[in-house]
Amino acid sequence: MHSQISPPQIPNSLIIKSPLLATNPKVASPPKTPSLPAQKPNSDDGGTVLLERRTLRTEPPQMYQVVLLNDDYTPMEFVVLVLQEFFNKDRETATQIMLKIHLDGKGVCGVYSKDIAATKVDQVTESALKNGHPLQCVSEPVQ
Numbered sequence: 729m730h731s732q733i734s735p736p737q738i739p740n741s742l743i744i745k746s747p748l749l750a751t752n753p754k755v756a757s758p759p760k761t762p763s764l765p766a767q768k769p770n771s772d773d774g775g776t777v778l779l780e781r782r783t784l785r786t787e788p789p790q791m792y793q794v795v796l797l798n799d800d801y802t803p804m805e806f807v808v809l810v811l812q813e814f815f816n817k818d819r820e821t822a823t824q825i826m827l828k829i830h831l832d833g834k835g836v837c838g839v840y841s842k843d844i845a846a847t848k849v850d851q852v853t854e855s856a857l858k859n860g861h862p863l864q865c866v867s868e869p870v871q
């Protein structure tokens with residue numbers, strides 16, 4: 729004779745249905761198919777109705793690259809510090825990006841959503857003005 733251990737039974741009254749699980753398609757539900765208009769079968773098609781299945785896809789959001797422009801006056805050290813502070817670059821990467829900007833005229837510091845990119849531009853511009861440097865920073869849509 730052997731005894732079986734069965735899993736504990738959870739009463740329905742204790743199961744909470746999370747709204748997150750119900751609405752987040754990544755977690756719970758498969759891609760939605762748009763509902764089709766009701767169709768009357770044609771009299772000459774033998775009652776066959778052709779249903780087209782289309783899957784709704786959401787486009788990824790437009791991303792923005794934040795670009796620093798070269799000038800003749802902003803000290804190299806200041807640009808390196810800006811890249812470290814506002815773009816989270818380590819000292820070596822920041823130095824490489826700064827030198828690229830110095831040689832090419834401009835360089836990408838990072839790619840962000842529209843709002844974050846605008847904030848980065850504001851932060852860099854404010855810091856440059858406060859320190860008396862003409863450093864220019866802009867954002868532009870990627871592609």
Ligand code: TYC
Nearest residue numbers: 796797798799802804829830
């Ligand atoms: N060209 C500047 C100098 O020689 C350095 C510099 C680099 C300035 C990058 C701006 O975005 C810049 N002091």
